[in-house]
Amino acid sequence: MVTLIFSFFTTSLLGFSKSASAAPSLDVAAEGAILVDAETGKILYQKNADKLLAPASMSKMMTEYLLLEAIDKKKISWDQKTSISEYAHKISQNRTLSNVPLRVDEKYTVRELYQAMAIYSANGATIALSELIAGSEGEFVKKMNAKAKELGMKDFNFVNSTGLNNKDLFGNHNSGSETDENMMSPRATAILAFSLLNDHPEVLETASVPRLKFREGTDDEIQMENWNWMLPELNSGYEGVDGLKTGSTDIAGNCFTGTVKKGDTRLISVVMKTGTRLDRFKETKKLFDFGFANFEKEQILPDNYQVKGNKTVPVVKGKEKEVKVATKEPLSMVIKRGEKENYKPKFVMDKKKMTKEGELTAPVKKGEVVGHINVEYTGSGEDYGYLLNGETKGKTEVVTTQSVEKANWFVLALRGVGGFFGGLWSGAVDMVKGWF
Known part of the structure; x- marks a missing residue:
């Protein structure tokens, strides 16, 4: 009897939980x-x-x-x-x-x-x-x-x-x-x-x-x-x-x-x-x-937010080899209640600003737009997207947080020499490995 009552209670509780978390339905009497x-x-x-x-x-x-x-x-x-x-x-x-x-x-x-x-x-x-x-x-x-x-x-x-x-x-x-x-x-x-x-x-x-x-x-x-x-x-x-x-x-x-x-x-x-x-x-x-x-309406991202794995962007011909990037402004959106954790940021680089290898070319100014962050819905409910494809709202720009000056010719030359000898060394190592 106790087992039966417990089973009934558990089943009822699970049923309640399921209905409570179900996506809300709406019947609009219009064409x-x-x-x-x-x-x-x-x-x-x-x-x-x-x-x-x-x-x-x-x-x-x-x-x-x-x-x-x-x-x-x-x-x-x-x-x-x-x-x-x-x-x-x-x-x-x-x-x-x-x-x-x-x-x-x-x-x-x-x-x-x-x-x-x-x-x-x-x-x-x-x-x-x-x-x-x-x-x-x-x-x-x-x-x-x-x-x-x-x-x-x-x-x-x-x-x-x-x-x-x-x-x-x-x-x-x-x-x-x-x-x-x-x-x-x-x-x-x-x-x-x-x-x-x-x-x-x-x-x-x-x-x-x-x-x-x-x-x-x-x-x-x-x-x-x-x-x-x-x-x-x-x-x-x-x-x-x-x-x-x-x-x-x-x-x-x-x-x-x-x-x-x-x-x-x-x-x-x-x-x-x-x-x-x-x-x-x-x-x-x-x-x-x-x-x-x-x-x-919830704030999804604050300003100066950095996406994990995309906190920096590589730079070529600069005094530094990378530059830090972050969101320019906070991003707020109207989202489903209680589902903030299901909206995940995704960094999208501006390919027009990058080399084929995904690098910025020095000099780089502070505040330069290098891409944007899209927020993607990862929940189980239906996501209808936006009215307009490519809508600029619902995303926020990513900018450089510091400037990177162009390296002088001597530094670039040394890097070139280093790259050359580094290539020779790697080739020699590979050749020796081949002997064995």
Whole structure:
């Protein structure tokens, strides 16, 4: 009886231990989804990440990127005013779509139109901005596709600036057929959001505004409420959410690219083709809860860290024959909780700086970059890698910690002579060994 009880207790304990250490599962009710660390692009979860889907108005993130880039390059300014074309005007009058009505006899500032686009997803305002930046929406679409390629996006195709189906553009579509719509995979959408947040973080100043009056104090005044209901002030509020872009069409279903920050960790999520407008936020909440419950930001390597077996690099033609190397900066990453020991450093030399024999050539300056350290996951769980291949984040540079001057000709000559006689001696020894 005692043996039976002990056996049952042991079996139960082992079963509990197994379930407690099992990798957490997540079921996201969306056609495609992805969750990434906004600082490094490290993927924490993915579902059908490379499936081509319609992003609807999440496409406007690319329009935002190109607009903010044009502002930075001083091609346009926030206070600059622009007229409204007949095309943009006609789209803006369709209140079955997300819009603020625009007038052809008025001029609007870039800031007004941008706020309408970023907060209220206004389609007419988006078209007006695309025309201002590129001369026509057709030319702007070319810029969208070119920029997507430049950012490293692979699965995508833009046919308009808004994310609407081309059939809703009253015959004004400049790319694709009448039934075409912009297409992106969850991964491509995440790369776009990642690039937008890192290259133009000011996007959050507007994306985080819950409500704003368009043309306040005029006859055209409209109360705009942000379609991102996960902003803390709105009805699906989630602490720390401050962006980014929703989308909804018949083909796309309901989509959302969200971003949230807690402490020093920011996450980016994408859910594509959920059932209802509310569902896209419910599924995003699952992703955010999963991310913060199972991952944390940890310092993996301090500055001046030296990899065992790679604390020095050989030097030729120098006063010293080797130089010490170490990490230039500390490396912190969002990793699985309790698995810090499963992230192992690996030193990767910069072959362009080395001879074929893996040596540096003197003179060598202090602080010279000689390679980098990758951190590899060696645990049993699944590692999804990074959004972008060759991503420079998630690794840290290795530099020399001292300088090495070039040896003078006399020292080099003596080394040459020593090498010559050393070679003769080795050859003689080998010959004598051969006699016996």
